[in-house]
Amino acid sequence: MKQYILIGLMLFSLLLTSCAQPRLLDELNISQAAGFDLVExxxxxxxxxFPVFKSQEQGNYQILSARSNTISNIQFLVSEKSPFPVVMGQVLVILVSEKLAKDVGMIDLMNYIYRDPIIGSRQVFAIVGGEVEDLLYTKMNQTNLNIGVYLSDLLSQNMRNGNQPVTNQHIFMNQMLAKGVDAYLPYIKKTSNTIKVTGVALFDNEKMVGHIPGEDAFTFKAMIENHQNGIYEFQMADHDKTHVVIENIKSHVSYQIKPTNNLTKKPHITIDIKLKGELKEFMKSKKIDKPNILDQVEKEVEKRVAQQGQELVQSFKKQPIDPLGLGLRYRSKDKAMTPEKWQKIYPDADIQIKCHMNIVQTGVSQ
Structure with a gap:
C-alpha cells in the first residue's frame, strides 16, 4: 500500500513540474540592479x-535601458536588446529618481515587484537626487565591483555601521501601506565621480515629500531604532570652537505615551534616547581626563540631540507626515483611537525629546 502511495506522489510531482516552464541560468540575463527615471x-x-562574465576578469557589467509608460513593458523592451530574457531574481538594489518619487510615487513600482514571485523582499530601495541613469554610469575608482553590487554594499554598510536607518523592500512596503506611520528610504547623490549617502528620503503615503539632511540622520536613527555604531560630530560653543566626534557604541530609544480620551486635550509623548559612546576626537589643547570636561561634552550632546529631535518632530508635523510611527504607537495604548482621529490631534500633540549621553571610553586624538 505504501508503495502505491509513493508511486502516486511521484507521478503527481511530475505533473506539477511539467506545468512550470523550466529556465536555465545560462539562458537568462539576471539583473543585479535596476533604476527608474521620469522622462518627458x-x-x-x-x-x-547585468554582470558580464569574462575569464580572469571581475566586475565587468553591462547596462541596458528602455522607455515606456509601464515597468513590465520596460523589462520586455530591454529583453529585446538582450540575447536572453531579462529577469530580476537577483536584483540587489532598486533606484528611483527623486522626480519620479515625488511626481508619480512608488505604488505602481512596488505592486509590480511584489507580484513577481522570483523577486525577493530583502533588496534595498534608494532615492537618487538627480538622474538614476547618470549615477549608474559612474566609473568608481579603486574597486572591481560592478555598480549594482557596489551600491548594494554602500547602502548596507551605511545601515550597519553608519547613520542610515535600516530598511528594505519588505519594511518599506509595510510602512507605505500601514496606518499611523510613513515610510522613509536612503537618499543618495552623485558628486563628481563619487556616490554618497546624503540623507533620508521621507514619504507621505507613496510619494516623496522631502528628505532629512545627513547631519540630522544620526538623531533620526536614534529616535526610531536601537542601534550600534554611527558617528555624531559637532562644534562646541566655547571660545576655541572645539570640534568633537562621538562614536556610538550602543543606543536605546523608548516611548512614554499618555493617552487622552478628550480630543480637546493634547496627548503627551516623550521620546527618551539613551546613548553610550566613545569620544573619538576632541580637537583642543586641554586634556580630557578631567571629569568636568567629559561632563561638559555629555551635556552638549544631550542638548544638541534633543534639540535636533525636537526640530525634526516640528518639521514632520508641518508636512504632515509621521515617519516615527507615533500614530501606531499611540493606538497601541488607546484602542479607540482611529487613524482619522490621530490625524486631527497629531499637529497639536505634545511631543518631547530627551537624551541621556554616557561617554564610556576616551580613545581620543587631540
Missing part, C-alpha cells in the same frame, strides 16, 4: 545592470 510625456526610463 510621463514616460519612465528603466536601466538594468
Amino acid at each position: 510625456d510621463g514616460e519612465m526610463k528603466g536601466c538594468f545592470v
Whole structure:
C-alpha cells in the first residue's frame, strides 16, 4: 500500500513540474540592479545592470535601458536588446529618481515587484537626487565591483555601521501601506565621480515629500531604532570652537505615551534616547581626563540631540507626515483611537525629546 502511495506522489510531482516552464541560468540575463527615471510625456526610463562574465576578469557589467509608460513593458523592451530574457531574481538594489518619487510615487513600482514571485523582499530601495541613469554610469575608482553590487554594499554598510536607518523592500512596503506611520528610504547623490549617502528620503503615503539632511540622520536613527555604531560630530560653543566626534557604541530609544480620551486635550509623548559612546576626537589643547570636561561634552550632546529631535518632530508635523510611527504607537495604548482621529490631534500633540549621553571610553586624538 505504501508503495502505491509513493508511486502516486511521484507521478503527481511530475505533473506539477511539467506545468512550470523550466529556465536555465545560462539562458537568462539576471539583473543585479535596476533604476527608474521620469522622462518627458510621463514616460519612465528603466536601466538594468547585468554582470558580464569574462575569464580572469571581475566586475565587468553591462547596462541596458528602455522607455515606456509601464515597468513590465520596460523589462520586455530591454529583453529585446538582450540575447536572453531579462529577469530580476537577483536584483540587489532598486533606484528611483527623486522626480519620479515625488511626481508619480512608488505604488505602481512596488505592486509590480511584489507580484513577481522570483523577486525577493530583502533588496534595498534608494532615492537618487538627480538622474538614476547618470549615477549608474559612474566609473568608481579603486574597486572591481560592478555598480549594482557596489551600491548594494554602500547602502548596507551605511545601515550597519553608519547613520542610515535600516530598511528594505519588505519594511518599506509595510510602512507605505500601514496606518499611523510613513515610510522613509536612503537618499543618495552623485558628486563628481563619487556616490554618497546624503540623507533620508521621507514619504507621505507613496510619494516623496522631502528628505532629512545627513547631519540630522544620526538623531533620526536614534529616535526610531536601537542601534550600534554611527558617528555624531559637532562644534562646541566655547571660545576655541572645539570640534568633537562621538562614536556610538550602543543606543536605546523608548516611548512614554499618555493617552487622552478628550480630543480637546493634547496627548503627551516623550521620546527618551539613551546613548553610550566613545569620544573619538576632541580637537583642543586641554586634556580630557578631567571629569568636568567629559561632563561638559555629555551635556552638549544631550542638548544638541534633543534639540535636533525636537526640530525634526516640528518639521514632520508641518508636512504632515509621521515617519516615527507615533500614530501606531499611540493606538497601541488607546484602542479607540482611529487613524482619522490621530490625524486631527497629531499637529497639536505634545511631543518631547530627551537624551541621556554616557561617554564610556576616551580613545581620543587631540
